[in-house]
Amino acid sequence: MIVFDRVHKRYPNGREALRDVSLRVAQGQMAFLTGRSGAGKSSILKLVTLLERPTTGTVTVNGQMTSTLPSRAIPAYRRRMGVVFQDHQLLVDRPVYDNVALPLIVADTPFREIDRRVRAALDQVGLLGKEKSSPSELSIGEQQRVGIARAVVGKPTILVADEPTGNLDHALARDVMRLFKRFQEVGVTVLIASHDESLVREFAQHEIKLNDGQVTK
Amino acid sequence: MSAASSWFSRHAQAAVAALGRLLRRPLGTLLTTVAIAIALALPAGLWVFTSNVRALTSKVTETLEISVYLQPGTALTAAEKLASEARRRKEVAKVVLVPADAGLEQFRRQSGFGAAIEALESNPLPHVLTVQPRESATDARSMSELRKYLSAQPDVDAVQVDTEWVRRLEAILYFLQVAFIALASVLGAGVVAVIGNSVRLEIGSRRAEIEVTKLVGGSNAFVRRPFLYEGFLYGLFGGLLALGLGTLVLAALQEPIAGVSALYGGRLGIEGLNADETLLLLLSGGLLGLFGAWVGAARHLARIEPRD
Numbered sequence: 001m002i003v004f005d006r007v008h009k010r011y012p013n014g015r016e017a018l019r020d021v022s023l024r025v026a027q028g029q030m031a032f033l034t035g036r037s038g039a040g041k042s043s044i045l046k047l048v049t050l051l052e053r054p055t056t057g058t059v060t061v062n063g064q065m066t067s068t069l070p071s072r073a074i075p076a077y078r079r080r081m082g083v084v085f086q087d088h089q090l091l092v093d094r095p096v097y098d099n100v101a102l103p104l105i106v107a108d109t110p111f112r113e114i115d116r117r118v119r120a121a122l123d124q125v126g127l128l129g130k131e132k133s134s135p136s137e138l139s140i141g142e143q144q145r146v147g148i149a150r151a152v153v154g155k156p157t158i159l160v161a162d163e164p165t166g167n168l169d170h171a172l173a174r175d176v177m178r179l180f181k182r183f184q185e186v187g188v189t190v191l192i193a194s195h196d197e198s199l200v201r202e203f204a205q206h207e208i209k210l211n212d213g214q215v216t217k
Numbered sequence: 218m219s220a221a222s223s224w225f226s227r228h229a230q231a232a233v234a235a236l237g238r239l240l241r242r243p244l245g246t247l248l249t250t251v252a253i254a255i256a257l258a259l260p261a262g263l264w265v266f267t268s269n270v271r272a273l274t275s276k277v278t279e280t281l282e283i284s285v286y287l288q289p290g291t292a293l294t295a296a297e298k299l300a301s302e303a304r305r306r307k308e309v310a311k312v313v314l315v316p317a318d319a320g321l322e323q324f325r326r327q328s329g330f331g332a333a334i335e336a337l338e339s340n341p342l343p344h345v346l347t348v349q350p351r352e353s354a355t356d357a358r359s360m361s362e363l364r365k366y367l368s369a370q371p372d373v374d375a376v377q378v379d380t381e382w383v384r385r386l387e388a389i390l391y392f393l394q395v396a397f398i399a400l401a402s403v404l405g406a407g408v409v410a411v412i413g414n415s416v417r418l419e420i421g422s423r424r425a426e427i428e429v430t431k432l433v434g435g436s437n438a439f440v441r442r443p444f445l446y447e448g449f450l451y452g453l454f455g456g457l458l459a460l461g462l463g464t465l466v467l468a469a470l471q472e473p474i475a476g477v478s479a480l481y482g483g484r485l486g487i488e489g490l491n492a493d494e495t496l497l498l499l500l501s502g503g504l505l506g507l508f509g510a511w512v513g514a515a516r517h518l519a520r521i522e523p524r525d
Contacts, residue, residue, distance in 0.1 A: 049432065051432075072436075075431070075434045075435060075436040075437075075439075076434065077434075078431075078432060078433065078434040079433070079434030081434075083432055083433070089425070089428075089429050089432075091425075091426050091429065102429070102430060102433050102435075103433040103434060105227075106430060106433060106434050106435035106436070106439050107434060108223055108224070108227060110223055111226070150433065154433070154434070
């Protein structure tokens with residue numbers, strides 16, 4: 001569950017990214033953040049992933065208030081969360097396997113367990129057998145699915161995605177959304193920033209519309 | 218797998234990964250290693266020089282003697298008593314009593330003034346004690362204490378010891394010691410800077426990877442680990458290369474030193490680092506590298522923390 005309570009976010013350059021934002025994404029819900037670029041979608045995701053902290057107001061994720069979380073607790077906090085980016089953010093000099101295994105490696109997971117879970121995650125996104133490929137050998141759609149496998153390999157309770165279909169055509173985008181839907185169906189809370197209205201109409205259980213740093217819907 | 222063996226395997230993995238990265242860009246690694254090696258070899262060379270000078274002077278001080286002239290007319294038994302008392306002191310290695318008669322006889326033989334001495338009515342020479350201090354007691358302070366003790370004894374007329382050159386030698390050795398510490402500090406800081414900078418550049422070029430690692434929950438310690446190993450390895454390789462360079466220089470010096478040594482009756486020789494010193498050099502290299510990597514990594518890693 002993700003709860004924002006009267007959150008303001010002002011960046012050091014003075015830009016007011018979020019103004020008095022209150023929102024709530026229930027456990028196991030698939031929610032979309034919509035709005036134009038600069039409306040505050042990315043700021044909300046940064047606050048959820050603790051890349052940023054609110055200027056005022058509180059952000060509570062799975063009952064944990066992020067503003068009181070000490071810096072040294074952030075890695076463990078992030079391990080309970082899967083993040084997918086628009087530009088996949090894969091390490092191109094490492095094979096697919098290493099990319100997907102990264103969240104498990106940083107969590108000191110035993111090797112055998114890593115092996116099992118990496119294969120399971122690749123299987124879920126339909127890329128089993130591509131372990132040894134380099135990300136650059138894969139299509140854009142496949143790269144994004146590797147990114148999703150990496151996000152879910154740690155069995156997160158929350159999945160956060162920033163424009164995950166921004167670089168994909170409509171058919172591929174729907175594939176990716178169906179993938180997110182499958183994780184939502186097994187209880188994962190999914191929060192996706194997207195400006196693709198048709199996808200939002202098709203998949204959103206909850207839409208949070210932003211305009212100029214404020215929630216309008 | 219237990220937590221400990223998992224911890225161990227993570228470290229082994231980080232170390233191997235760091236080694237792999239160093240070997241993948243051999244030229245850069247070599248240049249950095251050479252810079253570190255030179256920075257380590259210079260103070261190590263000064264150390265070797267200093268310890269060789271010290272070894273050489275300790276051989277010289279074996280011949281250091283104090284001459285104690287007794288009052289003319291002192292009984293031989295009193296002189297013998299004085300000698301045996303002096304022998305009991307812990308800083309004294311050896312005491313030789315040269316009785317007045319023996320002294321005169323020696324003088325007669327060596328000086329060529331035989332006839333003139335024959336003409337003397339009585340022996341003008343006093344009994345003389347030749348006191349040789351232990352090697353550990355040849356520093357200026359011990360020498361002056363020993364001298365004070367000897368001067369204070371009854372029947373002693375004069376004590377003669379040339380401590381001036383001992384003091385000079387000690388001053389030179391002290392200077393070399395200070396120079397070593399200064400040089401080692403400056404060049405050690407240089408090693409830290411070289412490795413810190415190289416790690417900083419490396420971190421800069423792998424920024425994307427670090428950001429992703431931190432985003433998926435990698436702690437600062439996890440991200441820092443391979444860089445620390447890299448710094449340690451740089452320092453260790455630098456130390457090994459410094460040893461190699463030092464060995465070459467020593468080998469090149471052996472022949473000229475043998476030449477000099479022959480002129481001085483074969484007393485000279487040059488010793489390299491012993492096992493402890495070798496270990497210390499490698500360890501210093503590694504630890505300086507570790508520290509440099511830490512310094513280089515600290516600021517960069519803090520950058521992708523959340524801001525309030």
